[in-house]
Amino acid sequence: MQKWSRSSARPRALAALSFTIVLLTLWVAFPADAAGTYKVKQGDTIQGIAQRHGVSWKALADANGLRPPYTIVVGRTLQIPGSGASASSSAASGSGGRIGPG
DSSP states (O other): OOOOOHHHHHHHHHHHHHHHHHHHHHHHHSOOSSTTEEEOOTTOOHHHHHHHHTSOHHHHHHHTTOOTTOEEETTOEEEOOOTTSOOOOHHHHSOOOEEEOO
C-alpha cells in the first residue's frame, strides 16, 4: 500500500479548487432569487428568460399575467412555471417580449 505524500495531494487540491471556481462562476452567472422565480435584468426578453428555464415564452407570460406587447420591467420578479414545456421561437410567434422602463 502506498503512503500518502504531499505531492499526491496537490492534484486533488487543484481539482477541488477548480471545481469550486466553476461552481462559484455558475452561481454568479445564474443567480436565483428563489426556487421558481427570476429577477428581470436589463437586456432580458420573455423569450430569452423562457429558454433559460426550459419553458415556453407563452407559459411564462401567462404565469405572470403578461399580455401583448409582453413588456417586462427591470427588477420585476417573474414566477417560472413548471419546466418541461417546449420553448417556442419568437420569430415564429411574432413576439419575444421587451423591456419597459423601470
